[in-house]
Amino acid sequence: MSLNGAACIAGAYEHPTRKADDKSLAQLHAEVAQGALDDAGLSFDDVDGYFCAGDAPGLGAASMLEYMGLTKVRHMDSTDTGGSAYVLAVGHAAEAIAAGRCSVALITCAGRPRAEKAPPDLMVKAFFGPTVPEVPFENPYLHTVANTYGLVAQRHMHEYGTTSEQLAWIKVAASHHAQHNPHAMLREVVTVEDVVNSPLIADPLHKLDCCVVSDGGGALVVVHPDIAKTLKRPTVMLRGAGEAIKHLNGGKVDLSFSATRWSGERAFEMARVKPSDIQYVSIYDSFTITVLMQLEDLGFCEKGQGGRFVADGNLISGVGRLPFNTDGGGLCSNHPGNRGGMTKVIECVRQLRGEAHPKVQVKDCHLALANGTGGSLGTRHGAATLILERV
Missing domain, CATH: 3.40.47.10 (Thiolase/Chalcone synthase)
Incomplete structure (x- = not known):
């Protein structure tokens, strides 16, 4: 199945912090989610697909869905391939949208290795x-x-x-x-x-x-092209x-x-x-x-x-x-x-x-x-x- 034209990136947000001493990992995920949804002109209530990787706390998608109050999600994906995970997630979100499994996919990334003083290894x-x-x-x-x-x-x-x-x-x-x-x-x-x-x-x-x-993170909102047409942001296909x-x-x-x-x-x-x-x-x-x-x-x-x-x-x-x-x-x-x-x-x-x-x-x-x-x-x-x- 070709994904050419199957989905658009409607929202993008990068957290400004580089050292999050005063924020939990879940909080960082939620803050970047809010930023990306605001950028797209959408809300948490619009989200019906959620994507994360191994950086999400607890049970990953399951934990973050509850933390962010995402009750309408009908498709989730927590595939982890390290540094490539969130490039890959955009393609997976497009696949889910093309298959009709969701229409507004939220992708969040966050980490606190500096605040947690994580060892180099x-x-x-x-x-x-x-x-x-x-x-x-x-x-x-x-x-x-x-x-x-x-x-x-x-x-x-x-x-x-x-x-x-x-x-x-x-x-x-x-x-x-x-x-x-x-x-x-x-x-x-x-x-x-x-x-x-x-x-x-x-x-x-x-x-x-x-x-x-x-530390910090970022988020993306990937949507069906029909939804992208209703938004006021430039269309990135x-x-x-x-x-x-x-x-x-x-x-x-x-x-x-x-x-x-x-x-x-x-x-x-x-x-x-x-x-x-x-x-x-x-x-x-x-x-x-x-x-x-x-x-x-x-x-x-x-x-x-x-x-x-x-x-x-x-x-x-x-x-x-x-x-x-x-x-x-x-x-x-x-x-x-x-x-x-x-x-x-x-x-x-x-x-x-x-x-x-x-x-x-x-x-x-x-x-x-x-x-x-x-x-x-x-x-x-x-x-x-x-x-x-x-x-």
Whole structure:
């Protein structure tokens, strides 16, 4: 079933906090829900579909439905693929709408890792805990999130000659955008030299190659096109959606590409457009290497040419030919609950509505792409891709 034109994003909201000492996790979910519904011009009473992921407290959807008083919901989904979960959720909401299971879908994301003083290995414990079947075979190698991404970066450098300086340009671009975002955690513009001279975290990745850890969250309201026509907000239509999983396959794995190779292909096929048609991209940026590989796997450049593609400001809005993460992304602005896919979709919506900061707004932006990966590129992970259009 094609989802091209099956649903529209009517509301989007990003929580302004980056450290929520005075708010519970459930409260953050409820506040972003209210913000997105207000943005759409709808109310909680209009919601008949609800979507969340593993960041929702308690029983997830069941707990949040009661907390928010959502009594009319007839369809729910709590699929979790980490950082890609909320990109994937938009496609799942569109599927539910197309199947007639709901007509107004609310998607909420929230997290408090800073306020809870979560340890750096929180995600490792979540995804690689003692009950996960592969853990006894992998734990002896003492992998962490950072060093598995470091392995991916090392492999890319070995295969294609990619350099630390090229990776640094991704952070530089993000910082150029973050300076205009009053809510960004890191608003200082940095240089390539700043990045490569920052402390080494997991060779070859430096501190400034890594994303921030933040509290907060965001929400989206996805609706049937007939409902979108009755609202006063610009229409952002879903044109393509794709999802995929990549496994380690018992160690027989090629670290030079990600599951985005397949999710992107499916989204472009559904949307009936090609990479050269895209005017803006939101790319999940857990690390700089993540962005570089996704750009290759999405077809914006040939495999192995990502280093050259991102260099010299090519990702800076108003300077390069493919603006990315114009809010500053996870590298500089926000990475709520380790599920940065939500903010990627929100910034796409801003760009398509013409509501991004004037200094980074892409002129006449009508076709944008959001992509997320979740888990770890160095192990098993999920990927999701959306193509969105202002109509």
